[in-house]
Amino acid sequence: MSELHAETVAYVRDSMLPQGAPPSRQSGSVLWLRQNLFSGPLNTILTLLGLAVVWFLVSHFWPWFSHSVWNASSMAECRQIIAERWGQGATGGCFAVIRERWNQFLFGFFPPSEYWRPTAAFGLMFFAIAPVLFTESRALRWTVMAVAAVLTFALCMLLGAPPRALLVLAVVVVGLTALNEYAHRAALVFSLLFPFVAVWLLWGGSIWGPLCVLAGFVLGFAVWRALSRLGLFAVAAGVAAAAAWWMFMSDRAASDLQSLLPVALPYVESRAFGGFVLAITIGVSGIVMSLPLGIILALARRSDMPVVKAFAVMFIEFIRGVPLITLLFVASLLLNYFLPPGTNFDIILRVIIMVTLFASAYMAEVIRGGLAALPKGQYEAADSLGLDYWKAQRLIVLPQALKISIPGIVGTFIGLFKDTTLVTFVGLFDPLKQMADTIRATFAWKGAYWEPYIFTGAIFFILCFSMSRYSMYLEQRLKREHR
Amino acid sequence: MTDVYADRAIDRSHMTVSDQVAIQIQGMNKWYGSFHVLRDIDLTVRRGERIVIAGPSGSGKSTLIRCINRLEEHQSGRIVVDGVELTNDLKNIDKVRSEVGMVFQHFNLFPHLTVLENCTLAPIWVRRVPRREALATAMRYLEKVRIPEQAHKYPGQLSGGQQQRVAIARSLCMEPKIMLFDEPTSALDPEMIKEVLDTMIELAQDGMTMICVTHEMGFAQAVANRVIFMDQGQIVEQNTPHEFFNNPQSERTKLFLSQILGH
Numbered sequence: 001m002s003e004l005h006a007e008t009v010a011y012v013r014d015s016m017l018p019q020g021a022p023p024s025r026q027s028g029s030v031l032w033l034r035q036n037l038f039s040g041p042l043n044t045i046l047t048l049l050g051l052a053v054v055w056f057l058v059s060h061f062w063p064w065f066s067h068s069v070w071n072a073s074s075m076a077e078c079r080q081i082i083a084e085r086w087g088q089g090a091t092g093g094c095f096a097v098i099r100e101r102w103n104q105f106l107f108g109f110f111p112p113s114e115y116w117r118p119t120a121a122f123g124l125m126f127f128a129i130a131p132v133l134f135t136e137s138r139a140l141r142w143t144v145m146a147v148a149a150v151l152t153f154a155l156c157m158l159l160g161a162p163p164r165a166l167l168v169l170a171v172v173v174v175g176l177t178a179l180n181e182y183a184h185r186a187a188l189v190f191s192l193l194f195p196f197v198a199v200w201l202l203w204g205g206s207i208w209g210p211l212c213v214l215a216g217f218v219l220g221f222a223v224w225r226a227l228s229r230l231g232l233f234a235v236a237a238g239v240a241a242a243a244a245w246w247m248f249m250s251d252r253a254a255s256d257l258q259s260l261l262p263v264a265l266p267y268v269e270s271r272a273f274g275g276f277v278l279a280i281t282i283g284v285s286g287i288v289m290s291l292p293l294g295i296i297l298a299l300a301r302r303s304d305m306p307v308v309k310a311f312a313v314m315f316i317e318f319i320r321g322v323p324l325i326t327l328l329f330v331a332s333l334l335l336n337y338f339l340p341p342g343t344n345f346d347i348i349l350r351v352i353i354m355v356t357l358f359a360s361a362y363m364a365e366v367i368r369g370g371l372a373a374l375p376k377g378q379y380e381a382a383d384s385l386g387l388d389y390w391k392a393q394r395l396i397v398l399p400q401a402l403k404i405s406i407p408g409i410v411g412t413f414i415g416l417f418k419d420t421t422l423v424t425f426v427g428l429f430d431p432l433k434q435m436a437d438t439i440r441a442t443f444a445w446k447g448a449y450w451e452p453y454i455f456t457g458a459i460f461f462i463l464c465f466s467m468s469r470y471s472m473y474l475e476q477r478l479k480r481e482h483r
Numbered sequence: 484m485t486d487v488y489a490d491r492a493i494d495r496s497h498m499t500v501s502d503q504v505a506i507q508i509q510g511m512n513k514w515y516g517s518f519h520v521l522r523d524i525d526l527t528v529r530r531g532e533r534i535v536i537a538g539p540s541g542s543g544k545s546t547l548i549r550c551i552n553r554l555e556e557h558q559s560g561r562i563v564v565d566g567v568e569l570t571n572d573l574k575n576i577d578k579v580r581s582e583v584g585m586v587f588q589h590f591n592l593f594p595h596l597t598v599l600e601n602c603t604l605a606p607i608w609v610r611r612v613p614r615r616e617a618l619a620t621a622m623r624y625l626e627k628v629r630i631p632e633q634a635h636k637y638p639g640q641l642s643g644g645q646q647q648r649v650a651i652a653r654s655l656c657m658e659p660k661i662m663l664f665d666e667p668t669s670a671l672d673p674e675m676i677k678e679v680l681d682t683m684i685e686l687a688q689d690g691m692t693m694i695c696v697t698h699e700m701g702f703a704q705a706v707a708n709r710v711i712f713m714d715q716g717q718i719v720e721q722n723t724p725h726e727f728f729n730n731p732q733s734e735r736t737k738l739f740l741s742q743i744l745g746h
Contacts, residue, residue: 385605388573478595
C-alpha cells in the first residue's frame, strides 16, 4: 500500500502486530565506563579528581594499617616493634590494645566470670525478634535462629559459662526453635517475655524479682480483661491493680518465693555496665519502647480532642527543642531532687526513660508524616464499614502509615542507637569515649587514639548497617502495587 | 453519555417497594464554614426504593449521601436511618454505618490487603462473624460480582472496573440494608462502566434499597423508581424517571437535561 493510498483510503488492519523484541543495546564494561565516568570533559575531570582523592587517602592510611601490630603488651612495645620492623620513623596501628582489652570495650566492668550472661541475652534477643521481624519468611527465621543458637552457645561456652547454665541455655534454645517451627504464633509469647529474661540475665539477682514484676503486668491485664465491658474504667482498674501489686506486694512475694525456691544469678550493679553491653541495653530498650510511644503521640497529635492534641504537641515540641544531653543531665542529677529521699532509682533505667522519650518525639513526627500521606478515602472507607477508631487505626491506617514511614523510623532507631554514646556525659561508660578514655588512662595504653575509635566505629557500623539493610528488606517485602 | 440501558428491558418484577421507611431526612441543613451546602432537605426513602440523585457539580449530591452515614455531619434537622437517629452518639453512628454500605468514586479499597481480606475485614472485626463463615460469604459475593478468581490478588493488580466491583462486594459482605453509591462509575474508563452498572442492576433486582449519585442517565431510566434533581444544595425536582426525563417541570432541570443529553 503506497503512502498516498494509506492516507486517502479508509484502512482496516487485518492482523495485529506481534510483540517485538527491544533493540539490542551495546553492553559491556567499556560502555558502562564511558557512559558513567567519561561521558564528557567535565565528567572526565571529575572522575580523575575523584581517583586522586581516593589514592591520596589510601596511600596515607594503608601503610599505617599494614604496619599494625596485634601482639604487644603496651603502646611502647608496639612502637618498638614497628620501628624494628619498618625502620625508624615508620608509623603503624597498635591494635594490640583491642586484643588486650576487647573485653572492656564489649562488657565494661562486668565481672569476667559473668561475661556469658550479656552474651546469652544478646543471643536470645534474636529468638525474640525473629518471629516479629520475619513474619512471612520461614527460611529467614530459621537462618537467624540457627546462627544465633550456634553462636550463642559456642560463645557462652568459650566465655566460661557454668555447665548448668549451658544446659539450660541449650534446652531453651532448642525449645524456642521448636516452638517457632510448630507454633509460630505461640513463639511471640517469648518475644513478650524476653525483656524479663534479659533483665534477669543482665542484672542477675533472684529470678523472682523480674517474675513478680511480670506478674504485675499479668494481673493488670487480667483485671482489664475481666472488666473490659466498662471501657476506660477497666483500663484504670487494671493500671491500679498492677501499681498496687508492685508497690505493696511484689517485693515481699519475690523474697518469699526466693526463700522457698532459690534461683538466682550473682547480682551485677548498674555501675559495672559499660561498653557495648551498656550501649545495646539502652539502645534496644529505647528502640522497643519508643515505637509504640511514638505511634500513640502521633495519633494524639492528630486527635480531635483538644486536650489530648495540646498535650501531644507540647510534649513533642518540648522534647525536640531540647538537646538529649540536657535530658540526660535531668535524669542523672535533677530527678533525684524530685524523688522521695531514699528511693534508689537505677541510673540506667533513668537514662533509658529519657532516651525513649527523646526518640519517641522524633518517632511521632515521622509517623505523623506517614499518617498524613494516607489518602482521605482510606479513613472514609474504614468509617463507612463501621470500624471504630481503634480498629480503623490498627487494621487500616497504621499498617499503611507505618509502611510509608519505614525509612524515617529506622533512621530514628539508628540515630537513637548512636546517641547512646552520649551517656558518657552522665558518667556511664559508653564504648566510644568513656571506655576508651579509661583504657588510655592506664600507663601501658596511653596514646592509643585511633585504634579504639576504629574498633568501636566498626561495631557501630555493623549494627546500624544491619538495621538499614533490614529496613530495605522490609520495604521490598511490603511493596504492593499501589492503587 | 453511555445510554446502554435506555432501551433495554429490565425485569422490574422483583423490585418491589415496601411501605417501611428506610431513611427519613427532615429539614436537614449543612454548612461548610459559612457556605450553605445543603438547604432544608426533606427526603423519605422506603425500603426497596432505588433513587438516583443527579445534578450539576457542587450541587451537594455527594454531601447529601455522605450525611446519611455520617461521613459528613449535619448541623440542623433530623436524619433517621433504619430507625436510628444520627446524633453525636458514636455507638449509633457505628451501628448505622454497619447497616449502610457505601461505594466511592475512587473505590477506596485497602491496598495492603488482598481482595478477600478487604471483603472479610469488616464482617470479622465489626460483626464478629467467625472467620470461616466470613470467607464463605466473601466468596459468595465475589462470585456475585463475577471476580472470584481475583480473590487472592491485591487491589493494585486489578483494573478500575474490577476494583469497583470488589468495593461493591466488600460493602455487601456486611449484608447492609441500604447501599449508597457516590458516583461509582465516574473514575472508570468507558469500557468498564458497563460491568459496574450491570452489577448494580443485579443488586437492584434483588430488592436492595439504593441511593446512587450518578451521571448515568441510562441507568437511572432503567433502574430507578425515583430521580432527584439537586441544585445549589436543594432538591429542585423529584419524579419517576419517565416523567423526569420526558416531562421535566423546572427550568433548571430542563437546562441540565439538555446539557447532558444534548450531544
